[in-house]
Amino acid sequence: MNCLPDNGIQNSDMFTSKPHDLLRISGSDVLPADAPAWAVDALRSVPWVVVRRGPGPEGLIPVGVRGPSRAERYGTHVRLDDVREVVTPESLVTRTSCRDVSALRMLDAVRPLLDDTGQAWGPTGSVGFELATGQPTATPDSDLDLVVRVRSLRDSLPLLIALHRQFRSLAARVDCQVETSSGAAALAELVDDQPLVMVRTAEGPRLIARAAVS
Numbered sequence: 070m071n072c073l074p075d076n077g078i079q080n081s082d083m084f085t086s087k088p089h090d091l092l093r094i095s096g097s098d099v100l101p102a103d104a105p106a107w108a109v110d111a112l113r114s115v116p117w118v119v120v121r122r123g124p125g126p127e128g129l130i131p132v133g134v135r136g137p138s139r140a141e142r143y144g145t146h147v148r149l150d151d152v153r154e155v156v157t158p159e160s161l162v163t164r165t166s167c168r169d170v171s172a173l174r175m176l177d178a179v180r181p182l183l184d185d186t187g188q189a190w191g192p193t194g195s196v197g198f199e200l201a202t203g204q205p206t207a208t209p210d211s212d213l214d215l216v217v218r219v220r221s222l223r224d225s226l227p228l229l230i231a232l233h234r235q236f237r238s239l240a241a242r243v244d245c246q247v248e249t250s251s252g253a254a255a256l257a258e259l260v261d262d263q264p265l266v267m268v269r270t271a272e273g274p275r276l277i278a279r280a281a282v283s
Contacts, residue, residue: 086120086130086155087120087157087248088120088121088122088216088248088253089119089120089157089158089191089193089197089216090119090120090155090156090157090158091117091118091119091120091155091156091157091197091198091201091202092117092118092119092120092130092132092147092152092153092154092155092156093116093117093152093153093154093155093156093202094112094116094117094118094147094151094152094153095116095151095153096112096113096116097109097110097112097113097116099112099147099148099151100112100134100145101145104134104143104145105141105143107136107137107141107143108134108136108141108143108145111134111135111136111137111141112134114204115202115204117135117198117201117202117204118132118133118134118135118147119132119133119135119193119198120132121133121144122252122253122269122270122271123271123272123273124271124272125146126146128148128149129146129147129148129149130146130147130148130149130152131144131145131146132144132145132146132147133145135198135206156201157191158190158191158192158193158197158215158216159189159190159191159218160191161191161192161197161200161201162180162183162184162190162191162192164200165177166199166200166207168199168205168207170207170208170209170211171209171211171240171241172195172196172207172211172212172213172241173196173199173207174241175213175239175240175241175243176192176196176213178239179213179215179236179239179243182232182235182236183215183217183232186217186225186228186229186232187228188217188218188219188225188228189217189218190215190216190217190218191215191216192213192214192215193214193215193216193246194211194212194213194214194244195207195208195211195214196211196213196214197214212241212242212243212244213241213242213243213244214244214245214246215243215244215245215246216245216246216247216248216253217229217232217245217246217247217248217256218247218248219247219248219249220250221283222247222249222250222251222259222282222283223283226259226260229247229256229259229260230260232245232256233245233256233257233260236256245257246269247259249268249282249283250283251268251270251277251281251282251283252268252269252270252271252275252277253268253269254266254267254268254269254282255267259279259282263279264278264279265277265278265279266278266279266282268282
């Protein structure tokens with residue numbers, strides 16, 4: 070975990086955030102006045118947000134607030150000065166939980182499979198949020214959400230195909246996103262034989278020819 074001082078990030082020129090990074094912020098007062106009440110309550114209890122994909126005005130970071138239910142997700146922006154701590158998915162790969170929840174247990178099963186690929190990876194979604202914050206957010210119905218970051222999709226594709234086959238043999242559902250230089254795509258789509266792939270970019274989702282995804 071990368072702990073930052075409580076008076077904010079000291080060297081803003083060095084700070085970069087990526088989609089799925091988790092940020093501990095100064096509190097619920099960072100929200101705009103028209104934010105829903107549940108989002109204010111959520112940040113009062115657990116002052117953490119997740120970095121969203123997309124552009125943000127200079128000095129602002131696009132983030133999402135998690136509520137108690139899946140329907141409660143709120144997109145907003147936070148100032149760099151309001152960030153107190155940054156936790157990346159990659160920093161969570163060795164963390165464990167004593168809670169008996171399928172998605173949390175599954176992380177132990179997939180860890181050696183992902184480590185063997187040699188790619189940067191980490192848990193996201195409810196599992197990543199729980200491991201970063203200590204708040205019990207994973208439920209019996211939760212998938213294990215993962216992100217894998219590759220430098221070259223062409224070079225990594227054979228490893229990703231093998232990884233997808235291994236995931237399909239597991240008892241719990243694994244939802245894996247692959248971050249490429251073109252954007253993020255679902256692992257299941259990347260290893261399919263369809264000519265087009267849905268890629269999430271900073272400008273929004275786009276259908277891209279499979280051969281053009283890098």
